[in-house]
Amino acid sequence: MTTHRLTVAQALVRFLAVQYTERDGVRHRLVDACWGIFGHGNVAGIGQALVEQGYGPDAPLPFHQGRSEQAMVHAATAFARQNDRLSAQAVTTSIGPGATNLVTGAALATVNRLPVLLLPGDTFAGRPADPVLQQLEHPGAGDVSVNDALRPVSRWFDRVHRPEALVPAALAAMRALADPVRTGAVTLALPQDVQAEAYDWPAAFFAERVWPVPRPAPDATALSRVADAVRTARRPLLVAGGGVHHSRAEEALRELADATGIPVASTQAGKGSLRHDHPCDVGGIGHTGTAVADDLARDADLVIGVGTRWTDFTTASGTLFTRPGVRFATLSLSPDDAHKMAGLPLVADARAGLAALVAALSGHRVDDAYRAEYTAAKAAWERATAAVLRPADPAARPTQPQVLGALEEVVGDTDVVINAAGSLPGDLHRFWHARSPRQYHVEYGYSCMGYEIPAAIGVALAVPGRPVWALVGDGTYLMNPTELVTAVQEGVPLKLLIVDNHGYASIGGLSEQTGAERFGTAYRYRAPDGSYTGAPLPVDLAANAASLGLRVITAATWGELRSALAEARAEPRPVCVYVETDPAPSGPPPQAWWDVPVAGTSSRAAAREARAEYERRAAGRRHRL
Template sequence: MADVYGRLTGKAGVCLSTLGPGATNLMTGVADANLDSSPLVAITGQVGTDRMHIESHQYLDLVAMFAPVTKWNKQIVRPSITPEVVRKAFKKAQAEEPGAVHIDLPENIAAMPVKGEPLRPDNNEKTYTSFAIIRAAAAAVSQATNPIILVGNGAIRAQASDAVTQFATQMNIPVVNTFMGKGVIPYTHPLALWSVGLQQRDFINCGFDNTDLVIAIGYDLIEFSPKKWNPEGSIPIIHVGLNKAEIDSSYIPLVEVVGDISNSLTEIAKLADRDLKPNPYAISLKANIRADYEQYANDNGFPVKPQKLIHDLREVMGPDDVVISDVGAHKIWMARHYHCHSPNTCLISNGFAAMGIAIPGALAAKLVYPNRKVVAVTGDGGFMMNCQELETALRVGTAFVTLIFHDGGYGLIGWKQENHFGEGKSSFIEFGNPDFVKLAESMGLKGYRVNASEDFIPILKEALAQDVPAIIDCPVDYRENIRLTQKADKLSCMSQEST
């Protein structure tokens, strides 16, 4: 919940736990926030400092444990330093690139009186890049014949969506977003080539094969490894972001434009001189992508194909409504097929890819946006990890829908096994489930089961209208997983000349 709160608001979400197992149970959420650049402050209890030098009940060195999964962490060793530790924690968590921090509070220190007031926050002034760098970037944009924009989560954090859309439109450059960059440019925009990030080839990889310049805007390498789209390190890159580029042999920028993203794009556009004729290759690529998406609109097969389920979900959800995707085979389909009008309307655990995020994440989203529709999209495996949080949702009055892609197994692991060993060859991935409708009803929730493809949209609309959390149990046809892999294996890209 704190992770998703931080993503949606830009303010650090705060979570706390007791010592020992409470702290270790906190670590997955903390690690997820840190790798997905969500501002988060975690506070853990700890045994007293008078017990740390000996074997002691529930004592673990939590500062050492949290060090690899946080930007910064400290133990409060005397009451008087509390204001400084807390102020530094929030400053570190929210500074670009955001992430998780941890404060460890021993019980004997917590019991001591403390004097002092909270320290006031700093004023974060914007920084701007130099004219020489802007001029170099503009020259590279002007010389490129087939550039492509790769936009990531950093553009969302910088609130640069309008600037990216304006820049792409003015320069007539197609835009690809990472899983975490969805909605930076509306998916209905004619230059939007939708999402990249699968670990296998897809239509959009053809765009990278035929580009002579990638303009990476707010792109964090962890979102989609550059080795997937620039394996030889031969594509020229302009890096536009609030921080310098991470070091990677496949990501060595020609120009690094470090500073306020919106300002940088505006200034580059002023100096760039581009032929504004539409790029025929990008147009043909968009046509293929859209045709692949729309071919499932009228598919009435049952169990429901994941593409059809997501197409219909998109039809029902409004432009500002929010979906939270859990991790599993459905995540791959959500990442590929759920497209966004605006930022932060489809949240995906990407860097750490932690199962179980959807339900608590949806709870947080509904608290932040009580007037928006919110749907948690999860597999049955992820649902069973955190379904107890629906009691919390009911208790605090947050009504959202949990959509279960039901296949009775760990679909993503099965997919990987079949890719490696051959179709039909998977092991130890199946499990039993409770009756999800009865489970919902036993908790005081609304429960629905999809029995035909055409039933899903009316069920979803009814579930979203409820004043209590609702569960939709939908059998899904994951034979489509291997078909997607087979399609990717056969994908060949036309050269720009042959378009």
């Protein structure tokens, strides 16, 4: 048998360079590149292996240098999402704080079911000294390391204690990455002495390997039941989730909408499944949804979910779908998701399932009166919100929705808009007009502050040449701006839009609604009573972004902002647009509830009033049986 003598790290790098996925006859690199920050736990192992294979852009496994371990995972995760989970990236770190810094990013990837390969170093398998630097001494378990913190946030976890264990561990890791139902963060913990150990590897381990990503068709009986439910429904509503995008099922969804006239609402992950101006598109649904989508949801007699997990924002914490006898049907690759809401499960690939539904519903259309109703409601919503997105006076300081209105006037169909946290996801879901399937990139499964900037790098690597916008508030920017240095180093022309409202505006509003009186949510000096109600802090975010290497354009008015955004879009290098917004609330309030528990007793009037409102809202919750 032919063998190759390599270290464990060298073997792993060579193995990763020849793994592929294949769907619809098209191959994709399964592990496109490796992000890394080096310390003693991986520098002499994977670090040396990457040097050994060559480290330029044409290397078998290209390398990207990061500044923050968490941010590297975000960049890799966004890359995978933009590639519809068919291609992923790896992230390597040292043992110790480098490894534990991966946990937040890993949780985001797993919650959103997006593949990322984590390769943290680990403490010595051979235990030449005990303890060693950064070793966690657990009094009841000698084999526990800090990497075990990654177990609950990984879809697959293994620790390679011996060289020969790499073969089954690496194959299992690839299976998990390529499986659209199981995928998420996949962790191979690599003891630093094992990484550097030489071993004779079978040549077959380094042969090209293709991991098929099939499109399972729906069961005929289950399909018939769902089609019968659609045919008998008077007020059906379809809810498009992220699975529509992952399956590249947008065209199949459009065909179903065209054929049947069923209105289509979207989750945060599913927005853009239909272009905003399609007659059947009624916008976002749930707590951050449009009035037309939420009103349709309240009176729907059949709700068809496609590729959605039915999270609390989508269901308004179980209070949205209130029509007596409402039924649910869910098309999903995941049997667990398909059986949620006590509905009719249709376990299949989204594109295959939608195509089958089009055929099964041949000749069926919803009543003309129903189509006329939601068409008129959509037009009314658009008229009511148009003024929210553009001020009467272009010389005025913009509100946050008006910032989005200015951006909409500048972007093209190919631009990608990225956000994750604060009040921006709500405004984007409610107001943004998605023009193409992958324009809208809002991470709201984990809603992780600090995702946007590294995600913009990952997306730009996935779709070079497309303008990529990272939208952040001041709170998010201060949490994780360091990957701007990476964008400058790599020449990634991301467009950063900083919206400064001097604090955590989203949580400030929620704090007020729940009786916590905006405590600790503003960026201000302390007042004499100890509260954070003094003057605003003299933080200059524009100067900070410039100090990290970006060109910065500052706008004071809506008119200046629109010009600045147009200038930034044409900029061939990383650029920042900075704007302070009018903090006064603007636009319609949330059209549906979200459950955030309120203090059951309090000496303060604000909390007592909030509790009364909470109990009134919570009484509308329904468990689907």
